[in-house]
Amino acid sequence: MKNDKTALITGANKGIGFETAKQLAALGYNVFLGSRNKANGLKAIEELNKLGFTNVQALEIDVTNKESIQNAKEELKTKISHLDVLINNAGIxxxxxxxxxxxxxDNIRNVLETNFLGAVQVTQHFLELxxxxxAPRIVNVSSELGSLTLQSNPEWEFYPYKVFAYNTSKTALNSATVMFAHEFKDxxxxxxxxxxxxxxTDLTNFGGERTPDMGAKVIVKYATLxxxxxxxxxxxxxGEVAW
Incomplete structure (x- = not known):
């Protein structure tokens, strides 16, 4: 199944990003797998090709590097006339x-640079496409750890997980979601x-109980609203999570 729908996923050469690419490709989307390292992206494309997916391409993009983002945008503009889905998935x-x-x-800055500022500047650059x-859609891949409501609730199972830089970056990303949504509400x-x-995934040292396939399904749901x-x-x- 193919259509003219297009999608860009950052950090898509592995983990949840890779599974999200696979699921969108199965829906017929022309998917661009963003990866900081082009070789890793091409390796992921090879794997998807072996699974029968031909509607996938690699795109080199480092979300912490403005020049890399600009180059990725210019490259994408030579291949597509519009972008239907942007998934800000890259994270550390x-x-x-x-x-x-x-x-x-330094640690706090590095995490915010990727998880928050990276998503913001990628969004800003690709708003043109x-x-x-x-029917443009943006999904910011966040975490319940970014919910101030849950982080303040001693009854919540992950309440002890006070990962300062990471949690803060996801709270900031959630704020960006609200702000962008308001700007484009009309x-x-x-x-x-x-x-x-x-x-x-490797982000959790493979300690999570859920599979990347499971994590990708909810992302795809909101990417295809x-x-x-x-x-x-x-x-x-x-369903809905409290901020």
Missing amino acids: AGIISNLPSVDSI LGKSN TALKINSVAPGYTA DINGPTGKFFNEN
């Missing part, structure tokens, strides 16, 4: 054991934060 965990009182500014779509663009859950779908909200597979 940083040093997860540090308490706020001792966490290094998204604006040429009849347009066809829909943008939401989505939490794939505690998933077994119809005209009546929500915008400016935060979701996991069970």
Whole structure:
């Protein structure tokens, strides 16, 4: 099944990003797998080709590097006339054991640079192509750890997981979702934060109980919303998550 729908996923050469690419490709989307290292992206494409997917291409993009993002945009403009879906998936965990009182500014800066600022500047650069779509969708891949409501609830199962830099970066990303959604509320663009859950990837040292395939399904759901779908909200597979 093929159509003229297009999608760009950052950090898509492995883990949840890779599975999201696979699922969107299965729906007929022409999928561009963004990866910081082009070789890793091409390796992921080879794997998808072996599975029978020909509607996938690699795109080199380092979300922390403005020039790399600009180059990726210019390359994409030579291949497609519009972008229907942008999934800001690239992310890092940083040093997860540090308490706020001792966490290094370098660690905090590195995590925010990728997880928050990276998503913001990628979104800013690709709004031009998204604006040429009849139904543009943006998914910011977040985490329940970015929910201040859940982080403040001692009854929540992940309440002890106070990973300062990472959690803060996802809270900031959620804020960006609200802000972008408000700016484009009178347009066809829909943008939401989505939490794939505690998933077994290298980001979690494969400690999560969920598979990348499971995590990708909820992302794809909100990447393919119809005209009546929500915008400016935060979701996991069970529905809306409190900010």
